[in-house]
Amino acid sequence: MKKAKKKATQSEWLIFIDTNVFLDFYRLGEASAKRTLETLKQHDVVLITTDQVWMEFLKNRQKVILDTIKNLTKPTEQALPSAVSYFKAAKAFSSNQSKSIELYKKVIIVIEKILKNPARYDAVYRDLNKLFRRNSELNLKRPDKKRYEIRRLARKRFSLGYPPRKDDTLRFGDAINWEWIISCANADVKKRNVIIVSRDGDYGLTRGQDTFINDWLQMEFKERVSRKRKLELTSRLSVALKKIDVQVAAKDVAEEDRVADETLPELVARPTRIRIPASQFESGEWQRRFQEAFSKLMIENSAAKSKA
Structure with a gap:
């Protein structure tokens, strides 16, 4: 057994x-x-x-935090045409724009607190600080x-x-x-x-x-x-x-x-992915184009060798 x-x-x-x-x-x-x-x-x-x-x-914490929010852009308040400003949907749209701007300001304040005082406002910092201070x-x-x-x-x-x-x-x-x-x-x-x-x-x-x-x-x-x-x-x-x-x-x-x-850093080996449109795959067009490119490459290599 x-x-x-x-x-x-x-x-x-x-x-x-x-x-x-x-x-x-x-x-x-x-x-x-x-x-x-x-x-x-x-x-x-x-x-x-x-x-x-x-x-x-700790050396890189602040930079990473700023990098993660670099795509966070401040909402802009757009004025609606007077012809539609009386409609309920238009009023709701304007109201939500104002709320978005206020929420954006609050998010920025929170980020500034995390950057300036991590011991109080950054939960990740606090947990990892305990981990690295443990006996x-x-x-x-x-x-x-x-x-x-x-x-x-x-x-x-x-x-x-x-x-x-x-x-x-x-x-x-x-x-x-x-x-x-x-x-x-x-x-x-x-x-x-x-x-x-x-x-x-x-x-x-x-x-x-x-x-x-x-x-x-x-x-x-x-x-x-x-x-x-x-x-x-x-x-x-x-x-x-x-x-x-x-x-x-x-x-x-x-x-x-x-x-x-x-x-993942660029120096790390990554698999190469070739995207082939479905229409070309079904018609066999990709095979023809690949063979043409490969033949051209072989001809160029042969020419280079003969010159050498």
Whole structure:
């Protein structure tokens, strides 16, 4: 009789969430953001966190908030022709225009309060502040002296050009986070696997919804931690939460997909999509045009080779 396959449980995974994913809480719809934040609070015992991520979050918080409202334009009050101004619908239209302008002003006031005093008016800030201030063996923060050793190792790997790092930066924040991930994995008595949630390309590549951990990081994890334990990368927080048996609502997954598609950096590999009108597809016109373009390309390549 075959043994039943062991189901993954919360005790088998640790989760590291990169700064770009935490900033998504300002891009998600309000209901999805609240539910996901509440889930993180309930499962903070498996979260690997650093004050480096918190610093980067605070550095970019205001910019992300302003970016999310850049399409919010002030309503304009339009005067109706006198010929229709006496009708009930016209009066309601004018009244609603005035209400829209007043509501817009109130929204701007709220945004200014969130920017100026997040501790009082920003729910996302308050919840994440508690998360990054919590006392935990998985949270690297002041005054923990482990930070000095982690920084030393991070400087060394950065100077050698090891990932995770961006080629055009002199900052080694990603290296700090990685060294802390390794430290937490080695110190973990439960020997849990690790999943990284990130979308900025530092830890690997993303193609559509598929993610590929950097080859060197995978090998390094096996050599420094364990060949038996897993290291995975995902661009979706919902994927990581499912690893610890959290039931993520379908509407929250859809909302996260929307935000992820909008914020994936251009350097990340994306699938190429070709749109073919239905009329051309049915008539076979697209096949003829494709063959013509391909033949032209082959002729040009042959000509270039002969000249060379």
